Amino acid sequence: MLVGADGIRSTVRAQFLPQVQPIYAGYVAWRAVLDEARVPREAHRDIFELYTFCLPEGEQLLGYPVPGHDGDTVPGRRRYNIVWYRPVDTPVLDAMCTDASGQLQSGGIAPSLIRDEIVARVKADAEALLAPQLAEIFLRSEPFFQPIFDLESPALAFGRVALTGDAAFVVRPHVGAGATKAAIDATVLADCLGRAGEDVAGGLARFESVQRPFGRDIVALSRQQGSYLSAQLKPQAQRRGSELRRDVEALLYAHGNRSDQIGDIVAARGLDAYF
8 A cells, every 4th residue: 555645746646636725724834943042042031931922913923942953942042933924925925936937836945045135024024024033033034935725635545545734635734733633643543453353445435435524624623723714815905704804812712722623523523542
């Protein structure tokens, strides 16, 4: 049998579902990491130990400490991580993903190929829009961006072939469950095959019946949590509900509830034993 666990641009999925392509969500995530030793003293005092939110109009940023090199968690050797979501329409994204030679890097561009003027522009925006502590950290970093996509596969099993992880479903980062979902995929796949014995196709059919609804639900949750950002490309009159406004209380509520919401999906799909 073949397990397609080859990510968002899966070549295995393309063999069976060529019509299924990642859907651009309408925004990018600028990412920046700075060694703790390089964080300005005032910013370190004010925010380093905190999970921090910053909400420029129509945008969303979060920052938090992460382990340093080789997983080091000793104070002074950690790093500070920033994820800054910014709406970007497709023509602008194409321009951002065009390297210095004029080549469009479709679907995303390697950090080393991002043009200097793109980085200079986002750093100027950081200085103008972000809280000063976050701006200081961002300005000292080497930021890069990731276009945000999601994807749903209408089938996961094809005879003796299975799709798992991001090859099957791509979840936006807001729910913080991409690795969890992939691990559950792997565990359920092993369990279904173990129960099926020699009937590999039957085991994979069982895997699909369990994991396809689960993947669909997780993608729907991630779209819900990213709806405000996606809606920024719509005319104001076409926005509804949570698309209209995102304040600190709503954001904290969404982040605080996401584990419970994922737990509810797991329970509804009978996956408690794998979670």
